[in-house]
Amino acid sequence: MKKVTFYVIEGKSFAFYGGIIVSVFFILLGLFAAYNMEHHGHIITGMNNQIVWGIPHVFAIFLILAASGVLNVASISSVFRKIFYNPLARLSALLAITLLIGGLSVLVLDLGRPDRLVVAMTSYNFKSIFAWNIILYNGFLLICVVYLWFMMQRSMQRYYPTAGLIAFTWRLILTTGTGSIFGFLVAKEAYQTAIMAPLFIALSLSLGLAIFLLVLLIDYWETHCSLGDGILTRPKKLLGVFIVGVFYFVLVYHLTHLYFTGRHGIEYFVLAGGGVYTVLFWAGYVFLGTILPLLLLYHDRFTNNRISIAVAALLTIVGGISLLYVIIIGGQAYPIDIFPGKEIIDYGAMHSSTMYSYTPSIWEIMLGVSGIAIASFLTVVAVRILPFIPRSLSDTDLDETFKH
Numbered sequence: 001m002k003k004v005t006f007y008v009i010e011g012k013s014f015a016f017y018g019g020i021i022v023s024v025f026f027i028l029l030g031l032f033a034a035y036n037m038e039h040h041g042h043i044i045t046g047m048n049n050q051i052v053w054g055i056p057h058v059f060a061i062f063l064i065l066a067a068s069g070v071l072n073v074a075s076i077s078s079v080f081r082k083i084f085y086n087p088l089a090r091l092s093a094l095l096a097i098t099l100l101i102g103g104l105s106v107l108v109l110d111l112g113r114p115d116r117l118v119v120a121m122t123s124y125n126f127k128s129i130f131a132w133n134i135i136l137y138n139g140f141l142l143i144c145v146v147y148l149w150f151m152m153q154r155s156m157q158r159y160y161p162t163a164g165l166i167a168f169t170w171r172l173i174l175t176t177g178t179g180s181i182f183g184f185l186v187a188k189e190a191y192q193t194a195i196m197a198p199l200f201i202a203l204s205l206s207l208g209l210a211i212f213l214l215v216l217l218i219d220y221w222e223t224h225c226s227l228g229d230g231i232l233t234r235p236k237k238l239l240g241v242f243i244v245g246v247f248y249f250v251l252v253y254h255l256t257h258l259y260f261t262g263r264h265g266i267e268y269f270v271l272a273g274g275g276v277y278t279v280l281f282w283a284g285y286v287f288l289g290t291i292l293p294l295l296l297l298y299h300d301r302f303t304n305n306r307i308s309i310a311v312a313a314l315l316t317i318v319g320g321i322s323l324l325y326v327i328i329i330g331g332q333a334y335p336i337d338i339f340p341g342k343e344i345i346d347y348g349a350m351h352s353s354t355m356y357s358y359t360p361s362i363w364e365i366m367l368g369v370s371g372i373a374i375a376s377f378l379t380v381v382a383v384r385i386l387p388f389i390p391r392s393l394s395d396t397d398l399d400e401t402f403k404h
Contacts, residue, residue, distance in 0.1 A: 004087040006387035015222045016380065023377035030370020033363040034109035046359045051332045055360040056110040058324050059368030061178065062207065063103030063375060064137070065200060065320075068175045069208020071096040071144065071167060073235070074151070078164025084234060087390040091219075092212060093148040093167075094388050095379060097141060099211070102375030104137060109367055129180050136174040143167050152386070175201045182327065189266040190331030193256060199249040203320055206242035209235060210316040215379070217310050219389055226394030229304065236309055240297040243316060247290050250323070269334050269355070270326060277330035280322045289319010329358055 009016070037045060047054040073092035077085035085092075108117055124131045147163045150156040179200030182191040213235055220227040254271070257263035270281055293312040295302065302308035333356045383389055 004393075005391045006090065007389060007391045008385065008387050009219075009223055009383050009389060011384040013222060016384075019376065019380050023373045023380065026366075026373035027370050027377060029366045030106075030109065030373065033366035033370070037110070037363055037367070045361045045364050047364075048356070048358070050356040051329060051358045053328055053332060054110075054358065055325075055329070055364045056106050056368045056371075058321060058328055059371050060103045060106040060110070061328065062321055062324055063099050063106070063371050064178055065175065065204035065324075066207040066211050067096045067099035067103060068140075068171045068178075069204035069206065070099060070212050071171050072205055072208055073212055074147070075164060075168040075171070078151075078161050079168045081161075087231075087393060088212075088216070088235075090148065090151055090388045091215065091383075093144055093151060094382055095208075095212060095215060095375075097144045097148070098375040098378040098382070100137065100141060100144075101378060102371040102373075105374050106368060106371035109370075129177060129184055133174075133177045133181065136170070136177050140167075140170055140174050143170050172201065175204045182331070188331050188334075189263060189337065190270070190327065190334055193253065195249060195253045195256060199246070199253060202242065202245040202249050203323070206239065206246050206316055207320045209239045209242060210313040210320075213239065213313045214310060214317075217306060219383070220393070223389070225389070226392045228394040231393045232306070232309060236297055236303075236312075239313065239316065240294055243290055243293055243297075246320075246323075250285075265337070266331075266334050270330060274330060274333075274355070277326050277333065280330075281326045284322025285319045285326065288315050289322055293319070332356065333358060 011017075045054060070092055073085055074089035074096075076082045077089040077092075111117065124134075126132070143163070143166055147160075147167045150160045150163045176197045179197040182188075183194055183196035185191040213232075216227070219225075254267060257267045270277060272278060274281075293315045296308040296312035296315075297303060335355065
């Protein structure tokens with residue numbers, strides 16, 4: 001493969017300044033929402049004593065999973081030695097850093113008392129998966145920074161494969177830890193299953209690659225640089241494989257629940273009688289997030305169209321968020337069966353036999369969207385300061401082995 005040169009974008013276009021302005025606007029809205037939630041308490045949100053993880057957690061976990069998955073592009077280059085992905089590795093590592101910062105920012109601001117984070121970072125309970133995740137998230141940021149440094153500094157290139165292997169391994173552990181947050185919660189029937197870890201790993205791969213393809217297409221549309229069809233072929237096909245992988249683990253997850261008689265209630269709730277959660281599962285995840293993207297990626301009529309690729313990536317993200325909403329919030333909305341097989345005369349205010357209600361407030365939505373805005377702002381600023389973008393990825397600039 002010919003030598004690929006990287007450049008710093010000029011940042012003089014309307015799209016560049018428009019992206020900065022929009023990102024800053026939503027960041028300010030998120031800070032305003034966080035201030036109001038801290039000042040008035042979580043009573044102004046849609047969360048309650050039963051549903052303690054709302055839409056901000058959906059956005060936060062979406063960004064954390066995407067951060068882990070987007071690094072897969074760089075991992076394929078350094079760990080699996082596929083030179084096809086070499087020109088894309090820098091942008092991959094950058095997005096991993098910015099997406100994780102965006103996700104963690106939402107988590108911190110949603111605590112209600114962000115200053116309590118100091119307690120969580122200094123007093124560890126190693127029996128808690130949450131304590132382990134603090135170590136995993138901070139370690140991932142540090143490893144990605146070092147990985148990116150080795151990638152960009154010529155004198156450190158000999159350590160690049162080793163750094164890539166460490167980043168790849170840490171990424172898998174991090175995503176396993178995030179999935180285990182739910183897999184280890186025995187009180188919720190929708191959780192409490194080991195399949196959560198591989199499901200979250202597969203979901204991170206699909207979300208990360210979808211975001212990467214969108215950013216790549218937007219960057220080359222905004223800068224008017226050459227982007228050949230050859231560079232899009234493999235990631236496009238790989239995205240389809242990841243989408244099928246997520247669907248497989250979702251199928252296993254539900255078949256496992258259907259196998260156990262005690263889980264039939266939660267399965268009926270999600271698949272048939274859960275209202276908005278059922279709609280999000282079938283329409284949001286299965287149709288919009290799985291069937292349509294696969295059709296756009298593999299059907300001969302759409303497969304060579306860049307708009308179709310962008311729409312497929314966007315629908316993959318929509319489907320992933322829908323699935324996370326069903327898992328995270330739907331899992332809490334289903335009533336807890338405190339005494340299986342027993343009839344309880346008076347549940348009281350804390351325990352209801354009917355579905356718990358939850359409607360996201362505007363404050364939660366503003367805070368969640370601000371995480372995406374933070375990641376977008378940091379990415380735009382970074383590509384303006386340092387050379388992350390290949391100058392040209394046209395087919396004519398790449399040799400035959402690269403294209404095929």
